[in-house]
Amino acid sequence: MKLLKRVQSLPEKKRKIILWGIVAVLATLLLFWWTNNFQKRLAGFEGSQFLEKLNLPEVETPELPTEELEELKEGLKNIEANVQ
Numbered sequence: 001m002k003l004l005k006r007v008q009s010l011p012e013k014k015r016k017i018i019l020w021g022i023v024a025v026l027a028t029l030l031l032f033w034w035t036n037n038f039q040k041r042l043a044g045f046e047g048s049q050f051l052e053k054l055n056l057p058e059v060e061t062p063e064l065p066t067e068e069l070e071e072l073k074e075g076l077k078n079i080e081a082n083v084q
Contacts, residue, residue, distance in 0.1 A: 007015060
């Protein structure tokens with residue numbers, strides 16, 4: 001309690017310096033902890049299994065029958081020939 005009383009009796013400028021000093025020390029410690037934690041998680045990251053772990057739903061894409069596709073290509077060629 002004596003320490004708290006001493007800090008309270010200091011001028012405002014000195015109290016602000018103490019406050020920002022404590023904030024800077026805590027921020028440095030948290031940043032150090034966060035970077036270490038991030039490095040550990042990054043080392044354990046397996047890119048090849050990333051998509052498998054996402055469990056994305058399977059989506060079926062309909063395929064056009066080749067006959068219809070050929071007809072569409074021929075129609076496109078006819079349209080291009082008529083435009084020119």
